[in-house]
Amino acid sequence: MENPVEHSLAADGLAVGYDQREIIHDLSVRIPTGKITVIVGANACGKSTLLKTLARLLKPSRGSVLLDGKSIQQIPTREVATKLGLLPQSPTAPEGITVADLVGRGRYPRTRWIRQWSRSDDEAVAEAMTSTDVLSIADRPIDELSGGQRQRVWIAMALAQETDILLLDEPTTFLDLTHQFEVLDLLVDLNKSEDRTIVLVLHDLNQACRFGDHLIAMKDGAIVAEGNPSQVITEDVVQDVFGLAVKVVPDPVAGTPMVVPIGRHTSVQDTPTTNSPAAAALAASAAANGVCRPTDR
């Protein structure tokens, strides 16, 4: 990182909408620095709207987004781009663009018309591509890649911006399970290696609990619950946010909360922890060893 300054991101009294329809009414939030924050909620609850507003793609009608304590609308957008990177939900690439070319375009906010491409730009691109493991496919066109590889390339492009904060809008949508974990593991790497602040929107609550340090649960454009996964993902909150009856049990691998939907056609059995000795032992050992997270971060 060029500058050791840790950037902070917060929202104060936000109201945002499209046309006449207001989606977020009065929302304040502080994004924890150096952590992975996951925004969850039902469809159309305003989670993507919040992320886009934090990324200054949408202009709030009231309130403001604060980057390092200053209103983001008042900072030149190119300067914002050196502190905050964004991966939109479905980015479009020009036909035939190669991996290295696309990642290189992430250097735009760092270069000027006068100050053209230099060795430090090559280095930043190389670093971004190394940490996302796409260096070996540098010359391949994007169109030929698998969904997971493509998503890693887009993340590399955002990394080439060299920002401390990274916002991602549903980065696992359209990916199969393997590639979903590949991308989420990569985000954990990026968070750990450079203390990057990462904010992402996810649909899968279990993945949100597993990979998030901090969860924000939204409903009707407001924050319902906020905190670490075990505080936020409870049976009551899920019932409230998603309108779905669930059981919350410990994830047998990580010990984080795991949501098991009940649905209309299944009646609730006794919790397996009481009548299955194996599961009980697993949960007990997980609790005893303090294994709550995949790794300590």
Add this chain to the structure above:
Amino acid sequence: MTAEAVHVIARARAVRKTRSLVVIAVLAVAVFATFCVSLSLGDFKIPVIDVVKTLFGGGDRATEFIVNRLRLPRALTGLLVGTALGLSGAIFQSIARNPLASPDIIGVTYGASAFAVFAIITLGLTGVAVSAFAIVGAVLTAFIMYVLAWRHGVSSYRLILIGIGIGAIATSITSYLLTKARVEIAQQALIWLTGSLNGRDWSNVRSLAVTFVVLLPVMAFLVRQLRILQLGDETAYGLGLRVEVSRLGLIVVAVLLAAVATAAAGPIGFVAFVAPPIARRLTRSPGPAMITSGLLGALVVGLSDLVAQHAFGETQLPVGVVTGVVGAPYLMFLLARANRVGSGG
């Protein structure tokens, strides 16, 4: 991170650059060759080698008169018009991220035509006045298009659909004017409408050259932003581009290029439409491939004019007839392919 990784990136960049440079060099030679051949052919044939000598100030007086006085303005007009159309098409197609979005498919040149035909038929104007009306028509059409497409910013999809709609309106106005006109005047208007380089003089060359001198530096500045705009609005915002300002600036440049080209030679169809995709294919460049597109535009107009003038014996066709014959099949190919891959354009 290793030095090897940096080397991989630097090499990938060098490979992309080299390919573009090779294509540009080859095209530049081809354009110059076509240019010289077009100067050598005519009622009085001059060997190409003498043409080249004359161009560099060496030929005898008679040759100099024929080449520099009689044939050069027309050839230069063709060269500049082709370049302008190629550049304009490259900008439009990259902004809209859609190969259909060239100024001769969306309304810009149709608007220019409607105004020019109005000037010829209703006002009885000729020459420079018609050109001025064409420029006004193109700019006004583009302005209306932009305003109508605006809704919290301009989406490329809306821009294309509205452009096609306005093009249809402009075409029907043109047709209406033609039906009302006397036959001789209608014929004069029709020749203009096909796009022709016949009888172009130094005044055409001058107005095109001035446009280039003014617009090229602006364009060089904006191309960097165009490469970011290609990644989609949200990514471009994320990279710190002021998307609407950049897009507006690029549209203004592209419209002016198309307007001045149309004013000089009439709406030569399909050049702006076919040149950029061929350029992108040759350079394998995902970017706008501006220089290559400009050169290809010049080459397409140059070759088409050679065919139009000399391939049919005594009959000389307007250059637009030939570019149309080449371009229309490509449009059909593009539509068929787009529907097959499901992108709808």
